[in-house]
Structures are given as C-alpha cells and as structure tokens.
Amino acid sequence: MRLTDLTYAHAVMRAHGINPQKRYGQNFLTNAQVVDTIAEICADEECGIIEIGPGIGTLTEALCPLYKKVVAIEIDRNLIPVLHETLSRFNNLEIIEGDAMKIDFKEFCKDHFGDMRVCVCANLPYYITSPIIMKLLEEDSPIESITVMIQKEVADRLCANPGTSEYGAITAAVQYYSESEKCFNVAPGNFIPPPKVTSTVIKMNKLSEPSVKCSDTKLLFTLVRLAFEQRRKTLANALSSISPKEFTENVAEELGYPRDVRGEKLSIDDFAYMADKLKNNTNV
Numbered sequence: 001m002r003l004t005d006l007t008y009a010h011a012v013m014r015a016h017g018i019n020p021q022k023r024y025g026q027n028f029l030t031n032a033q034v035v036d037t038i039a040e041i042c043a044d045e046e047c048g049i050i051e052i053g054p055g056i057g058t059l060t061e062a063l064c065p066l067y068k069k070v071v072a073i074e075i076d077r078n079l080i081p082v083l084h085e086t087l088s089r090f091n092n093l094e095i096i097e098g099d100a101m102k103i104d105f106k107e108f109c110k111d112h113f114g115d116m117r118v119c120v121c122a123n124l125p126y127y128i129t130s131p132i133i134m135k136l137l138e139e140d141s142p143i144e145s146i147t148v149m150i151q152k153e154v155a156d157r158l159c160a161n162p163g164t165s166e167y168g169a170i171t172a173a174v175q176y177y178s179e180s181e182k183c184f185n186v187a188p189g190n191f192i193p194p195p196k197v198t199s200t201v202i203k204m205n206k207l208s209e210p211s212v213k214c215s216d217t218k219l220l221f222t223l224v225r226l227a228f229e230q231r232r233k234t235l236a237n238a239l240s241s242i243s244p245k246e247f248t249e250n251v252a253e254e255l256g257y258p259r260d261v262r263g264e265k266l267s268i269d270d271f272a273y274m275a276d277k278l279k280n281n282t283n284v
C-alpha cells in the first residue's frame, strides 16, 4: 500500500500520534500521479537525490526505486520514527533529522554522495520557500538541479519576465544562477491538510557558469536589490545612493530605455551591463 492512499496515511499518522504541524508547513501529498510525476522529472537514474522535508515518506517512496541513493532531511523529530517504519524496505535511503537551512550542501554532498551526481527534489514547506531556493542556488555545491513544489504565486515570480508585475529581485537572482521552467500546477485538494493556495512544481537547472558575465557580482546584486526595494521610483532615483542620477540615465539610454525607466524593466543582463559600467567609471 502507498502513502498516497488516504486510509493508510491516516492510519500511519494515528498510530504515531501525528497531527500535521502548521509551523513546519506540513501539507502531505495524497495524489499518486502527482507524486510519481515529480519523482520522474527531477533527475536521471544515475543521480542521487536530496529530499528536503520527507514528511511521512509519500514522495520518498516514489524516489527510492528510481534513483541510486536518496537522502531525506526532516526537521520534525516526531516524523523520524514514522519514516523508519514506512520506508524500511529501501536500502538506498538515509534519513537525517535536521534543518535544511543550516546545512552546508557542499560538505553534505561530499559526505553522503561522494562522486555521484546530485539533484534536489522536494514538496517544500511554504515558510522557507525563497530562502532555501536561494541557498541552494548561491552555494557552491555540486547540486545540478532543484525540482520543488511551491506556492503558484512564488513560482510565477521566480519564472517571470522583465517588465511584468511578478518580476522582482528574486527573479533576477534565479535567472542568474539557473534556467527555470514551470512544470505543472497542483490544486489544494491533493494534500492533507489542503493548503489555502494552488501549488506549482518548478525545475531549476543550475548553470555551470552564471547566465551573464559581470566582474562584480556583489555590485550586481546591490543594484538589483536597490532597484526593486523601491520599484515605483525611476531607476536613476532608486540607485541614487550609489550611482549619480545622470550617469544611470545615460546607461539606461545606452541600453535602449527611456531615461526615466523603472528597474523592473531591466533584465539580469541589463543589470550586469550597468554594474560593469559603474565599476569601470572612474568619475563615479
């Protein structure tokens, strides 16, 4: 019997006295087709998988038969005995009690996977969606791809195009480090308990080199942060603390925008161009 079977899932939870914890973002999947599709698209068979937040083991039991090794990190210590029971038939699985936000994934991959290629797969807890994605993208680790179920609204932001209302600092960062694609939506009725919003599965393939060349990444992300912190201001006004207004307006024009353009129109390439100009301009 699979954990997507509601009778079985409820029986397991009852036997262990488990009530889904809101503070850990616990919404357990119940649709076998959704679970199987996420498991299938997240990697190829040569890979090892890091699963963040296995819950009672619903996605994990679909991952284990498909991949060389699965390491599942769960923060809720009450779920650890559940996982040891529901997943005891798999000998390519390691269950680790811990907080994924505190893990150094470079070391973690070396310790648990050696030379194996590694991908991340997760139905992420909503409360850490953006910070964990940024951590996985920014850290220098061998992780190749990140396939995660997140709130649809956040997925729309991560995959947005410049100039749209969803486009923001996190979009630019995701596009700097990865190529991302939205895979499919999942309605609230496919979880226990049902979340308030629709979810989306997205896959981010990490790039071996950032998508744009920029001599100063720190300056690039400072520009991005300032531009979106005050997105109703013109770019020149939003950046005025680090770049003279006339200088920014000139660069905006060089990029083909009006002098009063807002930051939300600029792509990550445009921000990189501006960062390089700013860095190399001795008059600034």
Ligand code: SAM
Residues within 6 Å of the ligand: 024, 025, 026, 027, 028, 029, 052, 053, 054, 055, 056, 057, 058, 059, 060, 073, 074, 075, 076, 079, 098, 099, 100, 101, 122, 123, 124, 125, 126, 128
């Ligand atoms: N994978 C299961 C499923 O799809 O049914 C459960 C997904 S549930 C949305 C999120 C899981 O992440 C929960 O089991 C929760 O306890 C766990 N979790 C929450 N915060 C975590 C953290 N910082 N590190 C590791 N696991 C975490």
